[in-house]
Amino acid sequence: MARADIHEVAKAAGVSISTVSRAFTRPDMVSEKTRRKVLEAANRLEFTISRSAGSLKTGQANRVALLMNDTITSWFNVQVFAGLNATLRDEGYDIAVYDHIDTAETRREFFDTMPVRHNVDAVFVASIAIDPNEVGQLKSMHVPLIGINTSASDSLDASIRIDDEEGMFTATQHLIGLGHRRIVYVCSAAAVSLDASVDARGRGFIRACESAVEAGRDLDWQTITVPRGPEFIDSALAELLALDRFPDAICCQMDMLAIPLVTRLARYGHRVPQDYSIIGFDDMQNADWVNLTTMRQNPQDMGRDAAHKALALMRGETLDQPHEIIRPRLVLRGTDAPFPR
Amino acid sequence: MARADIHEVAKAAGVSISTVSRAFTRPDMVSEKTRRKVLEAANRLEFTISRSAGSLKTGQANRVALLMNDTITSWFNVQVFAGLNATLRDEGYDIAVYDHIDTAETRREFFDTMPVRHNVDAVFVASIAIDPNEVGQLKSMHVPLIGINTSASDSLDASIRIDDEEGMFTATQHLIGLGHRRIVYVCSAAAVSLDASVDARGRGFIRACESAVEAGRDLDWQTITVPRGPEFIDSALAELLALDRFPDAICCQMDMLAIPLVTRLARYGHRVPQDYSIIGFDDMQNADWVNLTTMRQNPQDMGRDAAHKALALMRGETLDQPHEIIRPRLVLRGTDAPFPR
DNA sequence: TTGAAAGCGGTACCAA
C-alpha cells in the first residue's frame, strides 16, 4: 500500500499541491473552507507532510543535539532532557542525545567526527566542561550553542546555570549559623575536565568556613574527598567514621551522597538531627526519603529555559539576557538543628 | 559562509557527486584511494552528508518514536531510553520521545493526530497498556511495533517484558520460605489502562500466599493498596503502622516504595532485618542505600534488546523469537532473614 | 569502480 503523496491529496481535494502544503504548514494562509477540504482528503488518504522533504527544502534539520557527560540516566541529565523535550517536541524538534561525552576518547571521537555537523539546528551542552578548542569546533557548526551548567558559558550563544559556589556558600553559612563547630565537607573527586559545575561547590564551602574563621568564629572544618565510582558512598562513610571525633555537621556535595549517608550513619548510631546536622545539594526527588535539608535546583526548568532560548535564537532573534545564573535555594527539612543541642 | 555541497566536494576531489555520496554511505564501493581523496576534500570543506536529503531519497525517516506512560524521568523509563539510545544512536536513528501518554486526553491527542505517521521507521511502546483499537491505529503506520513491558504484546511485531507475576510469586515464596507468618503486600493503586505490568505483581503475591495456605501453611497475609501520587509512601507507612500487629514481613510492589519505607519505619523503631523482613522489586540503583533484598530487572538491557529487534525488523528480517519474557531474579542483600529470629 | 541523470516529496517565490 503505497503512501498517498501530496499530489493525490491535491487531486482529491481539487486544489494544487501548494495549497495542500500550506494547509499544513501555514493554515492561516488558506481559506477556512479550502483548508477543511484539504485536511479531510489528507485524513482519508492517511497523508501527512514528510518531515524529511520539508527539512530538505527549508534547510532546517528540525533536530537539535544534546551533549552530556556520563549517562542520561543520572538525575540531573534526565531532568534536563525532560525539560528540553517538553518544549522542543511540540515545536517539531527531535533531540539527538549524545551521552557519555566525558572521557578523553569519547570526547575526541565526538569532536573529531562531529556527527551532527550540518544536521542540527542547535546544540545543547549539559554539565560538561568544554575547552576553548572544543567550543571552537562547535561554533564551526554555525548554529546556536546553548550551555546548561557548563563551564565557558560566556563563549556560547546562551547559557543557564546555577550558582554552585554561592549555593554551597549559603548552605555552609546556614550550618555555621546554627552553631556548628566541627564541619566536614564530603565530595567526590573532580573528574578531569568534566562536570566542573559540581566542583565549584567545594569552593563555596571553603569560602564560607574561611570567612567565618576570619570573623573570629571557632571553627574546625575540613573536606573529605573520595574517588568517584560505585563505592564512593562507602568510602565517604569509612572516612567519616575514621575521624578522631565525629563532626557535628556534614555538608554534602550532593543529595546522592547525603541521602545514603544518613541511612548508613544511622546504623552506626549517628542519629540526625540529634547527633549531627547534614545538608545536601540538588533536592532530588528522594531527598524527602530521609527528610533532607538541602539546596534546591531544578534542572527540568533549566532545560525548559534553555529550550526557549534556543528557539528564540533559531528564529534569529537576539536574547537580551543570553546568560542566566540561578541561585539555588535552601529547603529546610529535618536534618538540621541548632547546635549545641 | 554557505555550506559546501556535494558538488563542490566532488569538484575539489576531482570525482563525480555519485562517488562522493558513495564514499560516505557505501565506503566499500569506492576504491581506497578515491575514498581518501573524497574524505579529505569533504573534511577541508566542512562537508557532511545531509540527513534530510538522504532520508527523502531513501524513504527512511531515520527516526523512531518512543511512547511512554508518565514521565521519562522515572527510573524505568529513562533506563529504557538509555538502552534504546545506546544502540539506535550509532545506527543513525533519532528517538522522538512522547511521554505522558497515559491520561485519556494525552492518549486521544496522540492517537488522533498520530504526529509521527509516515515519519518514523518504528514505534516503541513502553510500560503503557494499549487497547486493541490503539494497536490498530499504530499498525496503520505500517512500521515495526515493539513493546516493552506492555500489555497486548502479542499483537505487536515484537516485545520484551519481564514476568512480573512470576517475579513477585518468587519473592513471596522466599519470604514464606524464611518462615514468615504475617506478610503484607504494599502497592499503589492501579491506574486506569496504564502500566498494567506493575499490577501483575499483586497477583503473584496472592497466588504464592494462597498456595502456601492450601499446602497447610499457617499464614496471615493481606494487601495494602494506597492511592498513587506524591504521598503514597506516607499513606503506606500510616496503614502499616495502623495495623493491629505489625507484620513480620513486607513485600513491596517496587523499590521506590520499599526503600523509603525502610528508612521511615526505622524512625518508628522497626528495625530491619531484626524486627521484620522486607523485599522490593526492580533493584534500582539506590536499593543498596538500605541494602535492600529485591527482585532485579534491567530495563536498560530491555531497551537494548528491543532496539535490536527493531533494527532486524527494519531490515526486513523475521525474528525467530519476537516475543521475549524475562524472569526477574532475586538479589539477596540485607533486609531478609529467617523467622522467627 | 565511476559518472550521468532522474527523481525523492515537499516549499516558496512569483504571477494571477
Added chain:
DNA sequence: TTGGTACCGCTTTCAA
C-alpha cells in the same frame, strides 16, 4: 487566496 514551477541535496539505477 491560489496555482505553476524551480529547486532543496542527495541516492540510485544504468551505462560506461
